[in-house]
Amino acid sequence: MTVAKGDDEATPGIELGVVASEFATVKVTLEQGGSGARLRVEDLRADAVRYLDALELESLVWAPEDWWRRLLDPSLHRWRDAGRGPEIESLPPG
Amino acid sequence: MTTTLGSSRPTPEGLRGLVQPDRVHGSLYTDPAIFAAELERIWYSTWVYVGHVSEIPRPKDYVRKTIGPQQIVMTRDTDGGVHLLQNRCAHRGNLVCEADRGHSGSFRCPYHGWTFSNTGDLLGAPFNQGYGGREGLKELGGLATVPRVGIYRGFVFGSLAAEGPTLEEHLGAAAERLDRLARLSPEGEVELTAGFVQHEVEANWKMLVENETDGYHPQFVHSSIFSISGSSIGDLYSDKSTAVTRALGGGHSENDLAPEFRRLGVPMGWAGTPESKIPDYVAQMRDVYGTETGDEIMINGSPHIMIFPNLFVAEIQLFSIQPLAVNRTVQHVTAIQFKGAPDLNRRLVTQCVGSVGPAGMLLADDAEMYERNQRGVEQLRPEWLDLRRGLGRETTDDDGYTIGTATDETSMRSMWSHYLTLMDPQPATAPQESTVEGAQA
Amino acid sequence: MTVAAQQIVDGTPAPTAGNDTGTVTPIGVDEAAQFLYREARLADAHELDAWEALWTDDALYYVPIDDTADPMTSMSIIFDNRGRIATRIKQLHTGRRHAQRPPSRLCRTVGNVEVLGVEGTDTVVTSVVQIVESRERGTRFWAGRVTHKLRRTDDGLRMSTKKVVLVDSDRPLLSLSFLV
Ligand code: FES
Ligand SMILES: [Fe+2]
Numbered sequence: 001m002t003v004a005k006g007d008d009e010a011t012p013g014i015e016l017g018v019v020a021s022e023f024a025t026v027k028v029t030l031e032q033g034g035s036g037a038r039l040r041v042e043d044l045r046a047d048a049v050r051y052l053d054a055l056e057l058e059s060l061v062w063a064p065e066d067w068w069r070r071l072l073d074p075s076l077h078r079w080r081d082a083g084r085g086p087e088i089e090s091l092p093p094g
Numbered sequence: 095m096t097t098t099l100g101s102s103r104p105t106p107e108g109l110r111g112l113v114q115p116d117r118v119h120g121s122l123y124t125d126p127a128i129f130a131a132e133l134e135r136i137w138y139s140t141w142v143y144v145g146h147v148s149e150i151p152r153p154k155d156y157v158r159k160t161i162g163p164q165q166i167v168m169t170r171d172t173d174g175g176v177h178l179l180q181n182r183c184a185h186r187g188n189l190v191c192e193a194d195r196g197h198s199g200s201f202r203c204p205y206h207g208w209t210f211s212n213t214g215d216l217l218g219a220p221f222n223q224g225y226g227g228r229e230g231l232k233e234l235g236g237l238a239t240v241p242r243v244g245i246y247r248g249f250v251f252g253s254l255a256a257e258g259p260t261l262e263e264h265l266g267a268a269a270e271r272l273d274r275l276a277r278l279s280p281e282g283e284v285e286l287t288a289g290f291v292q293h294e295v296e297a298n299w300k301m302l303v304e305n306e307t308d309g310y311h312p313q314f315v316h317s318s319i320f321s322i323s324g325s326s327i328g329d330l331y332s333d334k335s336t337a338v339t340r341a342l343g344g345g346h347s348e349n350d351l352a353p354e355f356r357r358l359g360v361p362m363g364w365a366g367t368p369e370s371k372i373p374d375y376v377a378q379m380r381d382v383y384g385t386e387t388g389d390e391i392m393i394n395g396s397p398h399i400m401i402f403p404n405l406f407v408a409e410i411q412l413f414s415i416q417p418l419a420v421n422r423t424v425q426h427v428t429a430i431q432f433k434g435a436p437d438l439n440r441r442l443v444t445q446c447v448g449s450v451g452p453a454g455m456l457l458a459d460d461a462e463m464y465e466r467n468q469r470g471v472e473q474l475r476p477e478w479l480d481l482r483r484g485l486g487r488e489t490t491d492d493d494g495y496t497i498g499t500a501t502d503e504t505s506m507r508s509m510w511s512h513y514l515t516l517m518d519p520q521p522a523t524a525p526q527e528s529t530v531e532g533a534q535a
Numbered sequence: 536m537t538v539a540a541q542q543i544v545d546g547t548p549a550p551t552a553g554n555d556t557g558t559v560t561p562i563g564v565d566e567a568a569q570f571l572y573r574e575a576r577l578a579d580a581h582e583l584d585a586w587e588a589l590w591t592d593d594a595l596y597y598v599p600i601d602d603t604a605d606p607m608t609s610m611s612i613i614f615d616n617r618g619r620i621a622t623r624i625k626q627l628h629t630g631r632r633h634a635q636r637p638p639s640r641l642c643r644t645v646g647n648v649e650v651l652g653v654e655g656t657d658t659v660v661t662s663v664v665q666i667v668e669s670r671e672r673g674t675r676f677w678a679g680r681v682t683h684k685l686r687r688t689d690d691g692l693r694m695s696t697k698k699v700v701l702v703d704s705d706r707p708l709l710s711l712s713f714l715v
Contacts, residue, residue: 010162015296022444029338073218076209081223087443194705289610291600294707296672318631424707428610432680440607444614447606448622452711453598453613455626458634461710515613 037048104128104517105350113514115507116485117478120471123298124398128315128422135517136403137162139255143405143414144168144178144240147248148285149195156197156212156485160416161252165241167191168250169212172199176239178252179214190237201237214239221414247272248284249405267342272399278396279432280378288443290426291451297464299403299417300509305401305460306408307347307505309339310483315463319455325366330354337501339484339518342495345402345512351455352498354394361388364395365410367441375438396430400505402512411446421468427451483508541551556637562658562685568648570685570692571594571662579641586714587613587624591686591695598699598715612704612711634712640669641713645681657684657695668713675709678702 013031029040039052104127112119145159147355150170159166165181183190188205202209207220214237222228224355240252244261251261276282278383320328330337336353357363369376380388398408406413414426429446431439448458484502492499498504577586598613606614626632643666651659666677684696699715
């Protein structure tokens with residue numbers, strides 16, 4: 001699976017900093033441009049980027065603890081056996 | 095009587111022969127088989143001090159700690175609960191956490207990517223079809239947790255045994271000393287935020303435990319620093335001192351210096367810090383506790399207590415003792431910090447740094463003695479270490495505890511008596527228990 | 536954190552062309568190296584008074600655990616001002632500093648000497664030190680990155696700061712009771 005790259009790499013932004021632990025290193029930038037603001041989240045260890053809009057971020061805030069636990073499962077998306085399991089494993093309801 | 099054990103496992107009878115009321119056998123410090131038995135019967139069964147809640151203030155904080163040679167990760171869950179996990183992946187046993195501390199709600203093993211929550215649950219493994227998909231993960235384990243975690247005044251203790259006395263029972267009278275320590279903060283809380291010096295010594299861990307409340311050694315081991323710094327600490331441990339050595343039961347002991355501090359009668363006199371240097375702290379203490387109580391707290395000072403088997407609070411510094419081998423021990427040392435007392439805390443850090451650690455003007459000399467002592471007891475004769483000092487002049491205080499003078503070996507005798515009850519849970523002869531250890535809390 | 540402590544902590548000197556008054560002759564790498572060698576020799580030989588005399592009055596002798604931490608609020612291995620350096624030397628002179636009875640036998644190499652720049656009246660010099668220490672308990676190897684701040688005075692070169700970042704500073708260390 002690939003992570004969506006940004007459409008517009010040149011958008012100026014305020015670099016908020018790097019959030020790092022021994023397990024991950026991620027750069028977070030607040031970008032203001034186009035018709036609104038977004039958060040640029042970059043995995044510095046793997047060169048992948050995700051853009052998050054306000055509603056997506058708000059949804060993260062409201063996501064239940066179980067959902068977050070599922071998200072941390074390496075098999076959920078990034079390290080899955082391609083073609084050997086269901087395309088997307090169903091998430092438990094809540 | 096058997097006085098040497100060879101390399102076979104020590105039997106209860108053998109141990110009883112080695113630990114006597116007035117002497118202990120040298121092999122207790124040198125025999126790898128005894129060390130192995132100690133790990134099992136003491137370090138992996140009784141309550142052991144692990145860390146302090148202030149080291150993981152926020153949810154998802156974690157810090158690496160130890161219980162003897164065991165690697166532990168102390169974590170804070172989203173609800174604020176404290177967990178002790180063994181740092182060993184459920185897959186093939188890799189160390190999961192490498193950093194000394196960090197902030198992460200989950201841990202991903204670097205070997206094959208198994209991912210665990212900070213409470214130890216397995217959250218997933220990469221390419222899980224090899225385990226029959228997500229359902230199959232239920233068969234796989236998570237990180238092992240330390241079965242019992244207890245917190246007293248922010249001090250986190252762990253017991254690797256599922257059953258046993260409660261932490262309160264284990265601490266007994268020691269708990270009140272931790273209360274006394276915490277009261278020195280205007281907010282009633284100790285914080286361990288200064289980080290740790292790790293000082294290794296080539297000596298058996300019991301050399302350290304015994305030395306911590308040995309009031310007989312300071313005049314000799316530390317005379318160099320006492321003589322040039324004009325410190326009066328040496329006088330606290332003399333034949334004229336009104337301080338006492340007290341056996342608190344459970345292997346715990348203290349040098350109760352409060353009588354001497356009260357004689358001084360000066361707030362913070364025990365810390366060698368005049369009121370004028372820490373006006374904010376003194377004012378706040380009087381404000382919070384009232385002038386009379388505040389002054390009393392500041393005059394009585396901080397405890398000097400060895401909480402068996404590994405937590406030593408020496409007024410302004412805290413030591414955690416970690417045995418690694420029969421002749422290898424690490425002391426993790428930090429300056430105690432009092433919440434809400436920034437001016438005092440800075441002084442405590444600089445004072446502590448001068449005294450402790452590998453280059454410390456006090457502790458390097460203690461360490462030298464541990465190491466010489468270790469090499470000494472490796473010699474064949476006279477086989478025994480003497481424990482008689484003050485045996486004939488012990489008394490019982492109002493609370494029923496056995497006390498000796500400031501320089502007596504009361505604390506060591508009580509440590510060994512408790513040691514025997516842990517190493518040999520069913521003693522054949524009970525009498526030495528009551529005569530040596532005194533009252534229990 | 537004090538300015539001095541901050542400078543120690545980040546170790547980055549101010550740019551060469553800055554607050555240099557221009558009245559002092561700059562300290563070159565050869566002169567700096569000669570000073571470092573002499574300092575090393577005096578420490579190895581336990582020439583305590585001669586070693587102590589190398590310090591300025593605003594001295595800072597610092598062996599951190601974590602080179603990025605604030606030494607006023609974090610534990611260090613050594614964090615001595617001039618007064619405490621004097622105490623340390625006096626303690627060694629008593630003959631009752633047990634951790635140095637008998638004194639360690641020492642042999643150190645100073646290398647990779649570079650002048651990094653000038654900071655006020657001080658020249659910042661970096662080097663690497665490797666020390667072999669022999670005691671009855673065995674022979675130990677110590678190594679670290681050293682920062683000196685050297686100052687030209689009427690009595691010759693003096694050091695106002697010596698910071699030693701040991702490669703194993705945050706690991707368990709055996710006693711380090713000699714002058715590192
Ligand atoms: S050992 Fe940890 S994932 Fe394999
Ligand atoms: Fe001591």
